[in-house]
Amino acid sequence: MAKLMIDTYKDNSFSPTALIRSNAFVATINPTSFSIAYKTFQNTDQATGTSNTNAKYEKSLAPSLQIEFLFDDTGVTESNPGNTLINKLKKLKKVSSTTEENAVTKQITDFYGATGKFIGTIHKPGNVILRWGSSLASGASSNSAYEFKGILTDLTMEYKLFDSEGKPLRVVAKATFSESISPELMKTINNTNSPDLTHKRTVQDGDTLPIMTERIYGDSKYYLEVAKVNNLISFRQLKPGTELYFPPIEKTS
Structure with missing residues (x-):
């Protein structure tokens, strides 16, 4: 199964010259779901003495992507891949880490490094493209089943399980990305069929x-x-x- 991948860019032009690192993060466990939020603002001012309003469109907010990542080092992912994994994790009571390197810590470091860490050379975190689909295996990002261009705006880490030494064995990362593309790229997209x-x-x-x-x-x-x-x-x-x-x-x- 193709894994969700994240590429990191210097800016929201997402041009080849702006690419900092391809496949900066590759999900060990694919999300089981994600959601997209859209919001528009309407002027609903109502005249005195009236019983209804003539709403007028003002603007639309950029779409936002809410997605959860599961970082796990219990070993159950190896024998229980796919959608059955979550049920296995819920039933798991006692586990121990068998690897010298804590995989959860590395996964979190890689994820935050690709999405939210301050990059000194550009004086900000990078812009990202999240890609997920069967064609990712061939590296054809333009043919991905799903692609989202934006920036990380919110990240919450929920630490769920620890080993006897206090090292995290399971973390759920709840991330929100806001769509962000340059005016030049927006113009190109809007004129694709011109x-x-x-x-x-x-x-x-x-x-x-x-x-x-x-x-x-x-x-x-x-x-x-x-x-x-x-x-x-x-x-x-x-x-x-x-x-x-x-x-x-x-x-x-």
Whole structure:
């Protein structure tokens, strides 16, 4: 099973040059769930003598991600992986650490180092990308089943179990991340499907040129112009994996 991974960046541009460390943290135990919170502000001021209000939109807060990480050094994770682990942990009464190095302490250090620790060279904690999905094994972050870009805003550690020497054997970390992306990246994301930009797309199985043109321009009638730009002899049979360019709409109309 692919593990949740966190990459650390210098800023919220999340550009390759801003990357501090890839896979700065890899979860030993995947979270069993996470939640996303969205919030909008509406002006609900109501005139005197009225019985209702005409709410007017003001702004939306950045989405926030709430997620729990389990750090465990009891040994049960090795024989009870996956979703059955939590039930096993609840029933476990007495355990002892058999490793010289305390795995929980290392996991916490790695996690906080990747998400919330002050970095002297940039004078702040890093920005992070949390990635989770089957494609993570190949390192293709853009194809992750789930991806969240933001900053750590809140972290609570609950120490649940200790060995005879007082070393922590189980800790639950409750973390909140707030989405944070640069204005430049936001503009790029918002304009991803703009017909006024040049787009590069990879042909997928089942794609046709009219279908791909419809996605970009909102109209399939430009497929002949796109075929000409890409020097396609036959636009009816596209080979999966081929990269095609879709120029700005005003240049093809």
